[in-house]
Amino acid sequence: MAVKKASEMFSKSLIEDVHRWGCMKQTGVSLRYMMEFGSTPTERNLLISAQFLHKELPIRIARRAIELETLPYGLSEKPAVLKVRDWYVESFRDMRAFPEIKDTADEKEFTQMIKAVKVRHNNVVPMMALGVNQLKKGMKLYEKLDEIHQFLDRFYLSRIGIRMLIGQHVELHNPNPPLHTVGYIHTKMSPMEVARNASEDARSICFREYGSAPEINIYGDPSFTFPYVPTHLHLMVYELVKNSLRAVQERFVDSDRVAPPIRIIVADGIEDVTIKVSDEGGGIPRSGLPKIFTYLYSTARNPLEEDVDLGTADVPLTMAGYGYGLPISRLYARYFGTDAYLHLSRLGDSQEPLP
Secondary structure (H helix, E strand, O other): OOOOOHHHHOOHHHHHHHHHHHOOOOOOOEHHHHHHHHOOOOHHHHHHHHHHHHHHHHHHHHHHHHHHHOOHHHHHHOHHHHHHHHHHHHHHHHHHHOOOOOOHHHHHHHHHHHHHHHHHOOOHHHHHHHHHHHHHHOOOOHHHOHHHHHHHHHHHHHHHHHHHHHHHHHHOOOOOOOOOEEOOEEEEEOHHHHHHHHHHHHHHHHHHHHOOOOOEEEEOOOOOOEEEOHHHHHHHHHHHHHHHHHHHHHHHOOOOOOOOOEEEEEEEOOOEEEEEEEOOOOOOOHHHHHHOOOOOOOOOOOHHHOOOOOOOOOOOOOOOOOOOHHHHHHHHHHOOOOOOOOEEEOOOOOEOOOO
8 A cells, every 4th residue: 555645645735734833822621611511501691612522622633733744663664654644634624724714604514514524534543553553563672662652552542531522512512411510521420330331341342252251349438429421431440340351361261260249449538539449360470560551562462463444443341452541541641630540639629631
């Protein structure tokens, strides 16, 4: 397949526009601001939100499109990465082509457009994983490629922010929002309930792969709630629990002993919430500890070794192997100013980290 730069795929004026917008300053938004602003989704507030996104999203998308063109070690030339680059340039083009938003009719049309952009980018994570895997196949010592890891951290953190901003705006149009929700944000989210749902999802995957799954015991105050994004916490807990389930299952698969349960502890403090997942799966090999938050490391077989259709990037939902679960979970934890060990900010004042 011939490698085509963006300048060969798109008009010169469009690429110049991408570079111009990619130099503009991004604007971070805090969870608290999203919650307070979205608590009264009047036509005026929705119009203000759309006008902000009309300017902010092209800046964020342009920055990623530029970076996708200039990656080291030939990663920019991998077919899967070229596909992702095209998605970003196309989305930038759609954003810039949309006229100034002046009234409610414009806002509604803009909302439909950004919904389509969000759908276009649904498969960015597996497609980028495929591109990185294509690079990894031809290299040794891949765990030392710090530039790749730093790029992927920036890239996925930006993606989380873009999808949060779009999803929040779109959800504010819901005429019948669930109780205690403001867009994507649940103002009284129960971490115990989210942990329970995420654990059940992880166990169902474990059952499918192994025919059984260790029990999971969750400890904490079931009445405790705080404002947060349930889908973000669900993903984090799901990935951590999935890792624990696989470790325990594989350690005790040939044992006469019943696999010991996995323990999840939810503790609330004045400023943060801590969630601890512990298991008796034997742990990650000491030599692998420095690599567990890199995108090129996994202790399981990589499901992307098989050919994947570049047209869809549909990949199998498995217990492990992509090497993406922990590093992306850490990015979700960092979003809205959160630590890596699932210390979740209760105050909501932290602004988005803008890569």
